[in-house]
Amino acid sequence: MNAAQAGGPDVGDAYLVARAQEGYVDAYELLVQRHSGMAYRVALRLTGNHHDAQDVAQEALIAAWESLNRFRAGASFSTWLYQIVTRRALNKVSRGQAASPLDLLPDMTDPADEPAERAERNFAVDAVTDALLALPFSQRAVIVLHHFEGLSYAEVAAATGSTEPAVRSHLFRARRALSKKLEEWREVATQ
C-alpha cells in the first residue's frame, strides 16, 4: 500500500513541511514520495546518466531534510528542492567542487564545454539529449527548469539564486545554442 492509496498525500506541501520541521519523519516521507520523481528527473537531465542522477536525487532529498530548519514558511518546497537538486547536480558534474549560488549562472562568456566525442544518432530525441548535455551547465539548467519543468522566470531565478533578467538572458543564449546544435544534427541526419 502506498501513501496515495492510503490517503496520506491529501494535504499540501506546506502542511507536511511544517510537520516535518516539528520532527515528524513520516511527514517528510510523504514529501519524498511526492517529489522524488522530480528530483531524479531533473538530476537525470542535468547530469546525463542514471547513476549520477540517483546519487544527486538521494543527496538532495537528504540535504533538504537536514536543512529543514532553514526553510522559510510560505516558500515553495518544490522550488527549494529544485534549487538543492540543481546545485548538487552542478557539484556532481564539476567533480565535487563546491558551488555558490552565482556559480549556477556564471558569466555568459564562459565557453561551451563540448564533449570530446559524440556518436552520430538517428533519433531526434537522442539528438536533443546529446545537444542538451553539450551545453554549458548554466544554459542546460535554465532550459531544463524552464522548458522541461515548466518553471516561470521567477521560479528559475529562485532555484538558481539569480534574477529574472539574468534568467531571461541565459535563456535567450541557451535557446540559440541548443537550436544551433539541433540544426547541425539535422544537417548531418539529412545528408
Add this chain to the structure above:
Amino acid sequence: MNDPHPDGQSLLGAAVLPCGADVDLLLEQAAVGRGRVLDVHQRECVHCQAALGEFTALWAPVSELAATPVPAPPGLTAAVMSQIRTLVRDVWYTLEVTEIGAVRIAARIVAALARDSARMIPGVRVALGRSTEGKIAALAEKATFGHRHPNAAVGVLGRTAVVDLAVAVTYQDPVHEVARDIQRHVTATLRDQVGLRSVTVNVTVDDILDADDS
C-alpha cells in the same frame, strides 16, 4: 512558406529578420509552443512566418523529450528514508518465540503498518507517527517497560505495542468516531499482520482541514 534562409545561412546567425523582428523573441515563441499563434504583424510577414515554422520544427523533438515521462528508480524513496531514519532513531523489535525459532519485527515496520492502516479510515487526511511526549509518553513507557526509543512513534516489547498517531481529519467528519475507527482498525491490522497480542493505539487529532485545503 518561403525558405527562411535561401542562401544557406542559418537564421540563428542573425539578431533580427529583414522585417526587423527579433530572432530571440521568435525563437522563444516557438520554444514555448506558440509558433503557430501569430500576432498582427506575423500574419502579414513572410519572414516571421518562415522563421516560426523553422523554429517550431527545430524544437519539436525538444518538446517531445520534455513530455517523455521519467520514472524515478524503484527504491529511491526507501533509500532516502532509510538514511534519514538511521540518523534519527534506533531500531527496536517485537519478539515472538516459538519452538521453531524467534520472529522479530522492527518497530518501524509496526509504525508504518499502523500509519498506513490509519490512513485507510474515511475522513483521515493524513496520519503521522507521533513523537510521544508528556502523559502519553509515560503511558507508553509503562506499557512497554521502557523498551522504546524516546523519539519513536511506537514502543514494542515482545508481542506488546503502544502506537502513537497524530492525525488530521476533514472538517465536518465526526472527529470522535474517526478516532475510534482508527484505533479499532489499527489494532486489528497489527494483530493480524504482525501477530501482536496487546496493542494500544493512542490517537491525537490535532488538525482539522477543509475539504479543499490541500
